[in-house]
Amino acid sequence: MQATVTLLQTALLPDFPSGSAIVYHQDKLYLVGDDATYVRVMDTQYQEIARIPLFETTVPRIPKAQKADLEAAVIREWEGVTTLLLIGSAATPQREQLISIPLSNAGTPLFYPNPLIPALQQAGLTELNIEGATIIGDKLVWANRGNDTHRTNHLLVTVPDIETTAAPISLTMIAVDTGIKDTPLFTGISELCYVAQHDLLLLAVSVEATANAYDDGEIGDSYIAWITNVSTRLHHRALTCDGYVALGAVSEVLKQQKIEGICVESITADSWILHLASDNDAGATGLFRISFRLTS
Incomplete structure (x- = not known):
């Protein structure tokens, strides 16, 4: 399969730090930042509609040693309520938490310790760095990003x-x-998005020169990769993506953008409309609306 991508719209949010996840639900986008104090709710043209407060602080960016490092977000039905689940990277004890937000009536965020940490450690993961998540059927699927030292994504x-x-x-x-x-550098998974209509998993993949899950590094290019028939392959021990597209080849604007969020707004016979979020490690968030088409 081959992908054709067209850049439709861009926006830079200098006042929203470190975009790390973006999800779409009922004509709204929910934008998460790994050191932001709130979730920004936007329309599909990136105009702010509301804010969901998460942390009380006097600074716009939570310091690195203290931040929850929320790197993944999913919309799911939980106990009969539509909720936004935010997942910390688990790279440090401060980042081992989950936040569940009921979306009806702008519910109060509920904070939980991540109960999966012991199982992850027992499974033999050398270093935890949860960077993506999505719902596939009755499963919650997370992505643990590798790095230049531990060069395997899971x-x-x-x-x-x-x-x-x-x-x-x-x-x-x-x-x-x-x-x-097309790069000798390690390519790490930075977000997941499941497209149920096609049983296809989209993966935001990016290059960052870092030897561990804590430190930032020089940013390279980003890609969108995909895995087909994914719901039938979740019992495998290993998978290889079935294809990818280099975003830097689509537009100069997308070169050396660290894409950390991806979601689907709509699907038609001709193309899909996707939203991407990038983190430049300097306190701003980039947003990109693209047309995405897969052909055999």
Whole structure:
């Protein structure tokens, strides 16, 4: 399969730091930043509609040593309520938390320790860095990003109601090869998005020169990769992406953007409309609306 991508719209949010995840639900976009104090709710033209407060602080960016490092977000039905689940990277003890936000009536965020940490450690992951998540059927699938030292990405398959499931929590770990051959640098998964209509998993993949899950590094290019028939392959021990597109080849604007968020707004017979969020490690967030088309 080949992908055709067209850049439709861009926006820079200098007042929203470190965009790390973006999800779409009922004509709204929910933007998360790894050191931001709130979730920004926007329309599909990137105009702010509302804010969901998360942390009380007097500074616009939570200091690196203190931040929850919220790197992944999913919309799911939980106990009969549509919720936005935010997941910390788990790279440090401060980042081992989940936040569940009921979306009806702008519910109060509920904070939980991440109960999957013991299972992840027992599974043999050398270093935790949760960077993506999505719902596939009745499973919650996370992405653990590798780095220049630990050069393997993993999908972590578990239950969706992670907060209330009694231990021990079931876990399947799948090594993922992004399949990207046009760079010698390590390409790490930075977000997931499941497209149920086509049983296809989109992966935001980016290059960042860092030897661990804590430090930032020089930013390279980003890609969108995909895995087909993914719901039938979640029992595999290893997967290789079936294809990818280099975003830097689409537009100069997309070169050396660290894409950390990806979501689908709409799907038609001709193309899909996707939204991407980037983090420039300097306190701003880039947003990109693209047309995405897969052909065999």
